[in-house]
Structure formats: C-alpha cells, structure tokens
Amino acid sequence: MFCHQCQEALKNTGCNLAAGVCGKTSEVANLQDLLIYTLKGVAEFNQQARIAGINQLKTDRIILDGLFTTITNANFEDTSVANRIEKALEVRDSIKQELVDKGALKDKEYPDYATWDGSFADFERKSEEKQVGILATENEDVRSLRSLILFGLKGMAAYAKHALNLGHEGNEIYDFIEKALLATEDDSLSADELVSLVMETGKYGVDVMALLDKANTSRFGHPEMTEVKIDTRNNPAILVSGHDLKDFEELLEQTEGTGVDVYTHSEMLPANYYPAFKKYEHFYGNYGNAWWKQKEEFESFNGPILFTTNCIVPPKGSYKDRVYTTGSTAYPGFKHISDREDGKTKDFSEIIEHAKKLPAPTTIEEGTIVGGFAHNQVTQLADKVVDAVKTGAIKKFFVMAGCDGRMKSRDYYSEFAQTLPQDTVILTAGCAKYRYNKLSLGDIGGIPRVLDAGQCNDSYSLAVVAMKLKEIFELNDINELPIEYNLAWYEQKAVIVLLALLYLGVKDIKLGPTLPAFLSPNVAKVLVENFGISGITTVEEDMDAFMAKA
Numbered sequence: 122m123f124c125h126q127c128q129e130a131l132k133n134t135g136c137n138l139a140a141g142v143c144g145k146t147s148e149v150a151n152l153q154d155l156l157i158y159t160l161k162g163v164a165e166f167n168q169q170a171r172i173a174g175i176n177q178l179k180t181d182r183i184i185l186d187g188l189f190t191t192i193t194n195a196n197f198e199d200t201s202v203a204n205r206i207e208k209a210l211e212v213r214d215s216i217k218q219e220l221v222d223k224g225a226l227k228d229k230e231y232p233d234y235a236t237w238d239g240s241f242a243d244f245e246r247k248s249e250e251k252q253v254g255i256l257a258t259e260n261e262d263v264r265s266l267r268s269l270i271l272f273g274l275k276g277m278a279a280y281a282k283h284a285l286n287l288g289h290e291g292n293e294i295y296d297f298i299e300k301a302l303l304a305t306e307d308d309s310l311s312a313d314e315l316v317s318l319v320m321e322t323g324k325y326g327v328d329v330m331a332l333l334d335k336a337n338t339s340r341f342g343h344p345e346m347t348e349v350k351i352d353t354r355n356n357p358a359i360l361v362s363g364h365d366l367k368d369f370e371e372l373l374e375q376t377e378g379t380g381v382d383v384y385t386h387s388e389m390l391p392a393n394y395y396p397a398f399k400k401y402e403h404f405y406g407n408y409g410n411a412w413w414k415q416k417e418e419f420e421s422f423n424g425p426i427l428f429t430t431n432c433i434v435p436p437k438g439s440y441k442d443r444v445y446t447t448g449s450t451a452y453p454g455f456k457h458i459s460d461r462e463d464g465k466t467k468d469f470s471e472i473i474e475h476a477k478k479l480p481a482p483t484t485i486e487e488g489t490i491v492g493g494f495a496h497n498q499v500t501q502l503a504d505k506v507v508d509a510v511k512t513g514a515i516k517k518f519f520v521m522a523g524c525d526g527r528m529k530s531r532d533y534y535s536e537f538a539q540t541l542p543q544d545t546v547i548l549t550a551g552c553a554k555y556r557y558n559k560l561s562l563g564d565i566g567g568i569p570r571v572l573d574a575g576q577c578n579d580s581y582s583l584a585v586v587a588m589k590l591k592e593i594f595e596l597n598d599i600n601e602l603p604i605e606y607n608l609a610w611y612e613q614k615a616v617i618v619l620l621a622l623l624y625l626g627v628k629d630i631k632l633g634p635t636l637p638a639f640l641s642p643n644v645a646k647v648l649v650e651n652f653g654i655s656g657i658t659t660v661e662e663d664m665d666a667f668m669a670k671a
C-alpha cells in the first residue's frame with residue numbers, strides 16, 4: 122500500500138506498512154485504489170455516453186459513492202470495497218455495450234483501467250499492480266497535482282452525496298468529476314494545465330457546497346443561534362456521528378415515541394442548529410467531542426452509535442457490538458444499515474430495538490455550547506457586526522475552520538484561540554471547533570467570540586459571510602477584509618474546502634498542523650507564491666504575523 126491522502130500520513134510522507142496510521146489495512150487501501158482505478162474506466166465510457174445522450178444518473182451516483190467510500194476513515198471493510206469494484210466493472214461494461222449497440226463507441230486503444238476484468242478472487246492481486254496506485258505516477262510534481270485533484274474530488278463527492286440524499290444533484294458536477302478523474306491519468310497534460318484543473322476543482326467545490334447548503338436549508342431551515350445541551354438525561358439513547366442530515370432526520374422520525382433519545386457526536390453537532398430538528402423532544406443534545414475521542418466517549422455513552430459518514434476509529438472490543446454504519450461507511454464487525462430503496466426510508470428498527478435494551482448515557486460534561494452562525498444567521502446580525510468593526514470593538518476575524526485530529530501538535534489551536542486578543546472573533550466550521558468551543562472566550566457586545574457555522578461543508582457559509590462583508594464595506598478584494606485564515610486539516614473534505622477558498626481568491630491561508638504530504642516541494646512553492654499559503658509555526662510567531670497585518 123501507499124497512501125498519502127490525509128494529515129496523518131506516516132512520517133508526513135505516506136503510509137506504506139501493513140496498515141495505515143488510521144487503521145486501514147494494506148488490503149483495503151489497495152482495494153480502494155483499485156476502486157478509484159475502475160471508476161476511471163466508468164468515467165471513460167460515461168463521457169462517451171453523455172455525447173451519445175445515453176448516460177444515466179445511476180452511473181454518476183456510483184462514481185460519487187465510490188469516491189466517498191475511499192475518504193479517510195470511512196470504510197475499513199474489504200468486502201464492502203470489493204462489492205463496489207464488482208459493481209463498477211458491471212456498470213462500465215454495460216455502458217460500453219450500449220455504446221457498441223448504438224454504434225457510438227470510439228474506436229481507439231483503451232487504457233487498462235477501461236479494459237481490465239476480473240472477479241472477487243482477482244481483485245487483491247490486481248490491486249497490487251503498480252499502475253493501480255498513486256505511485257504509478259513517477260514524476261513527483263505531476264503526482265502531487267494529480268493527488269490534489271483526486272483528493273479534492275473525494276471531498277467533493279462526499280458533499281455531493283449528502284446533497285443527493287436530499288434530492289439535489291447537478292449534471293455539470295458529475296460531468297466535471299468524470300473529466301477530472303480521467304485527467305489524473307492523462308500524460309499529455311502539462312503542469313500548468315493540471316494547476317488550472319486544480320483551480321477548476323475548487324470552483325466545483327464551491328458549487329457543490331452551495332448545492333449542499335441549498336439542500337440542507339431548503340429542507341431543514343436555516344441554522345440559527347442555538348444553545349446545545351452537552352449533559353445527558355436518564356433515557357436509553359442513540360448517538361449519531363458523521364454528516365448525513367437525511368439519515369439523521371429519518372432516525373429522529375423513527376425514534377419518536379419509542380422512549381429512545383438521540384444525541385449528536387462530533388461532526389453531527391450542527392444538526393442541533395436546524396429548526397426542523399428542534400421539534401423532536403427526544404433529540405436531546407450533543408455528547409462528547411471530536412471524532413478522535415470516540416474510544417472513551419462511545420464507551421461511556423452506553424447505547425448504540427450510528428456512523429452516517431467518517432470518521433471511524435478502530436474500536437475497542439467493549440463497545441464494538443453496538444456500533445452501526447450506513448451509507449458509504451463500513452468496519453469489520455460493525456452492523457450495517459442498508460441503503461434506502463426508492464421511495465422508502467432506511468430501516469433503523471434494529472438499532473432502535475438495540476438502544477432500548479441498553480442503559481442511559483453516563484454524563485461526562487455539563488452545561489451548554491452555542492452555535493448556529495451560518496450565513497443566514499450572521500446576515501441577520503450584520504448591522505451589529507458591521508458596527509462592531511467600525512467602532513473598533515472587533516479588530517479582526519479569524520477563520521479557524523477545518524478538522525480536528527489526535528496529534529498532540531493540534532494543541533496549537535486551543536492555545537492560539539486562547540491567546541487571541543479580546544477584540545477578535547473566531548469564525549469556525551467543522552470539528553476543528555472542539556479545540557476551543559468549550560473555552561470561556563466571552564463575547565463582544567453580545568456577539569460570541571466563537572461563531573460556529575456548522576459542519577466542514579459550512580465553510581461555504583464563512584465564504585458567503587466574507588463576500589457579504591466585502592459588499593457592505595465596498596471593498597474590491599475579499600483579502601482587504603479584516604479576516605485571517607488559520608485552517609486545520611485532516612482529510613479530503615478539508616482539501617476541497619481549501620481548493621474552494623483558493624478559487625474564491627482567499628490569500629495567505631495558514632494550514633496545519635502539517636502541510637499535506639502529497640504536496641511536492643515545487644507544488645508547495647506554487648501555492649506559496651500564488652496564494653501565500655504557509656504552514657503554522659508557533660502560536661507567538663503566527664499571532665505576531667497575523668496581528669501585524671493591516
């Protein structure tokens with residue numbers, strides 16, 4: 122195996138042993154590479170099917186699901202990945218046959234990813250072939266640019282899948298994903314062309330986040346300022362992790378009146394901010410912290426846990442039998458809740474019955490936290506915010522969005538938040554917030570000093586807020602705003618968020634706790650020279666640099 126897609130890549134180079142730092146085995150890592158490789162074959166023929174007018178949405182959806190399945194700590198199960206390879210091969214060949222039948226198949230020499238064939242028993246051997254993995258690209262700069270595009274696509278696919286689950290999808294987005302996947306195999310593209318494609322990936326990242334924002338807000342209402350309870354009450358309960366609000370809605374509907382409470386964990390916390398979920402009295406609040414603390418927190422939760430997306434940590438045996446996955450996620454030994462059939466909801470009855478037999482959660486925290494500052498809520502506070510900036514009560518905003526993780530070096534973010542001057546406000550989204558959302562950072566004239574927009578995709582909200590402020594202050598450039606960017610990344614959804622911000626013209630982003638292993642020195646140089654991206658140093662040094670800026 123060789124995998125360098127996340128912030129925990131071994132020695133900040135790549136995981137290449139029997140298992141990755143995340144716990145993914147080399148077999149699963151190789152199969153995930155083979156899945157991506159096979160999806161390129163699907164893309165090859167589906168591009169032709171588009172021209173012939175015979176492409177089908179089900180193909181696009183298979184590509185989305187496949188990409189999503191390979192993001193960090195979403196799917197650890199070889200059979201689950203192998204099933205998807207088998208399905209991709211079947212779909213690829215059926216599109217090819219339809220093109221033949223229509224006389225529309227291009228007569229050319231096809232690459233191996235479009236022609237290889239095999240059954241379950243062959244997948245492992247095939248997945249070990251060099252041409253399947255990321256190291257097939259020998260030039261490190263080309264590999265780096267291809268990785269930026271591929272990992273951006275993976276993050277994009279995750280967001281697109283959530284939007285799709287709520288009935289929103291975009292043909293242009295699907296077309297781009299296919300083209301970009303094929304571009305990562307195209308040796309004729311120059312480095313400049315690949316850099317342009319990286320930026321185009323960012324453009325589609327913005328589009329997909331906007332689509333998901335529309336999907337979420339049109340169904341569940343706009344997130345609003347909310348005090349979220351973080352203690353517990355004495356009922357059996359289910360803990361929901363991940364990002365999928367459709368799953369969350371269906372679980373709330375099916376648990377209503379059963380005596381089983383529902384709590385959010387980690388990235389699902391922002392579900393508390395949506396008006397549509399507030400009507401459920403048995404939706405109690407949020408339990409615990411960021412994903413990497415799940416071993417302790419799942420233990421003390423006592424009830425079953427549902428993963429709607431990543432981030433799964435290889436579990437302790439003591440709670441393994443009460444963890445369920447659904448959608449693109451899977452882990453050996455966890456129960457899996459099947460996809461919804463057309464027109465029907467998912468069936469959560471097994472996890473609900475399981476919850477009824479287990480004790481209520483053990484309280485690990487008391488009190489409340491505040492969030493819900495997505496673009497609509499902030500726009501409603503705009504007058505107050507603009508006044509505070511004009512009077513100097515707020516000197517700067519710090520976007521500290523992104524991911525949390527288990528590395529000790531991430532203590533930087535708690536320290537940074539605590540060291541920030543009192544006349545600054547943190548704008549956050551994603552699980553990075555858990556590094557400071559329970560600190561008492563106070564408020565500025567009633568505006569909390571930590572404004573949480575929501576999940577990582579709600580970084581889009583932060584960009585909308587920045588655009589709005591640019592308009593209000595009549596500025597020419599988003600970078601003239603008193604907003605600094607100090608982002609924390611972990612997996613591929615953060616990659617698409619970063620590319621989206623670059624596309625929107627945001628400059629001088631600090632990225633940590635380490636720069637991605639997949640950035641070659643030359644590609645890193647391009648990012649530094651064109652966008653001012655840099656790694657974090659020490660809290661003192663970075664704070665001085667940020668505060669010295671006009």
Ligand code: SF4
Nearest residue numbers: 124127136141142143
């Ligand atoms: Fe390593 Fe991250 Fe890949 Fe897991 S996802 S194998 S930790 S680089």
